[in-house]
Amino acid sequence: MPKILIVGGGYAGFYTAWKLEKQLRSGEAEVTMVDPLPYMTYQPFLPEVAVGSIEPRHAVVSHRRHLKTTNIVSGKVTYIDHASKTATIAPAAGEPYEFEYDIVVVTAGAVSRTFPIPGIADQAVGLKTIEEAVYIRDRMLTNFDKASTLPAGPERDRLLTVTVVGGGFAGIEIFAELRSFASALLKKYPELSFEDTHFHLIEAMGRIMPEVSLPTSHWVIKNLAERGAEIHLETQLSSAVDGRIELSTGESFESDLIVWTAGVMANPTVVRHTDLPIEERGRLRVRADLRVGTDEEIVEGAWGAGDVSAVPDLTGAGVGGYCVPNAQHAVRQGKLLAKNIIADLRGELPRQYYHKSLGAVAGLGLGIGVLQSGKIAVKGVLGWFAHRGYHGLAMPSWERKWRVLWGWWNNFWLGRDIVSLEAVQAPRAAFEEFAARPKPAVEAAPAEEPKKPVRAKAAKEPAEVTAK
The missing domain is CATH 3.50.50.60 (FAD/NAD(P)-binding domain)
Structure with a gap:
């Protein structure tokens, strides 16, 4: 064969x-x-x-x-x-x-694909794998937990500042979803206010989401601005060393979560x-x-x-x-x-690949999305349903489809689970902290050299000599 x-x-x-x-x-x-x-x-x-x-x-x-x-x-x-x-x-x-x-x-x-920007390799995370997505979720939830115990100031601002680099579909979707997630989390953190959260998207080009029409991209920018997010167009990231974001415009700020989606x-x-x-x-x-x-x-x-x-x-x-x-x-x-x-x-001729794009759908947070098909643009709740409907059906196998749909149904009634499992990055830490270890072996004391036997003085009977 x-x-x-x-x-x-x-x-x-x-x-x-x-x-x-x-x-x-x-x-x-x-x-x-x-x-x-x-x-x-x-x-x-x-x-x-x-x-x-x-x-x-x-x-x-x-x-x-x-x-x-x-x-x-x-x-x-x-x-x-x-x-x-x-x-x-x-x-x-x-x-x-x-x-x-x-x-x-x-x-x-x-x-x-990254560029040799100082700090990116050490501080940023991509969005190509399931592990990266889990890391982003746990990092954000953990940061909210930490920030809730801190007074207002630079350290708390850093924990609650999210930066996304890249304004394509992936960048806009993760940016908008995180903004929506943060707004929902504030209900569970009375110590924090909406003004404490900061969201920045950095895009080198003059527009976002090239897959959709220009008016649709403008609507997305306006919608995100109304939700407290800031998009920096025609702006390049100069440095991210130690989480300090420096932009080509001269602006700078601290950010603890940096997501790279620029290509x-x-x-x-x-x-x-x-x-x-x-x-x-x-x-x-x-x-x-x-x-x-x-x-x-x-x-x-x-x-x-x-x-x-x-x-x-x-x-x-x-x-x-x-x-x-x-x-x-x-x-x-x-x-x-x-x-x-x-x-x-089987000795037959292969066919050429020809596929005209059906359009593009994007989710921008719970209840908000966009659909662009030709000149037709659907925004808001209908766009969100189109996004979930398309991807729910596109998921391979009915076994996977049902798991996704069942999760969405449960979240509709019960809400999203907001437990951080960041400790899974070091799962043995708790065990190692309290694990009993064998005590180090005690070194034996060096043996003393035996003293020479003492010869007893002459007597009628020999003296008994004991070597110490």
Whole structure:
């Protein structure tokens, strides 16, 4: 049987494996998927995870639960040598080894792209993983707990100041959700007032959310301003050393929570360690039919999709002629990729990827959202329902859908859970603090040299000598 190796288990990789399982004939191919994580993260839900609207485990999809016949390998592919059709796999435990394949599918996704701004690497957190979303939630709740015990002053202001860098969809959603979350938390913290909380979004361009129309983006800015949030347009972050934010405008302030959402880049672990063709922006060079190569030359047995690949956008709407890195494209590319691989195995021609964007939806906090589809814009409560409706249905598998929907239903009646579990970052701390330890061994005293025996004076009877 041909061996198919899928590198990465995110949107594109998971959907490719999922659809291959459903469409391959018995014995037609053997599929292996390699990913360091045991799940696929539904990234549009990360802002809601960060504010407690969705439980973290409900926003991920288990590989082993939903992929029945795919061989799952927990590890990383550290090199792809397509000339010899081998990949080096570094498993989660054990020594690296060579894996021979017939077809390779590169769907390794993207990671946060940062710039060498002082302090960012040490102080900021991204929003690409479920762990980052959980960290943001626990950090914010813990900061509220700390601030409630402090008098008004610089230290309390720092704890209650949130800074988001990047005004794209991800940045605006996490910014707006955190602002909404903070306003709701104030009801539980009578020691704090609305004026104590400060929210800043920093965007280098002259507008936010390029996926929506300019009037819609202006409405979002106005709505956030009315809710006490401040957006700094045409402003760059100069420094974040020790949490002190310095802007290109000369403004500065202290912030304890800094979230970085200013761009992504193709996973460097893969694209920098392969003989497959890479384009000038560091992404895998892919044709419109998702085969690796160019219009003139095809790399046989190699396919790519998702954020790691530069897939041509045949609709003409893509930036620079390529599909933008988002979930809408990655999911559909993964589904088509499975069909094209099967078509190729059966001697048929693959189809080209063509998808015209259905629009964009964003959640801006409980009861507030926007929907942009062509020239149609829906804002407010209807936009929020559109956001939840679209993503609730787009979540893979009915098992995951029901978990998300059930969580939303419970929160509607019971409210969001506001317990911080920040201590989970160091789960053994409490145990170590009180754990009994063996006492250090007492060193034995050095033995004294025996004294020489004392010879008794001559007597009628020999004297008894005792050596001390």
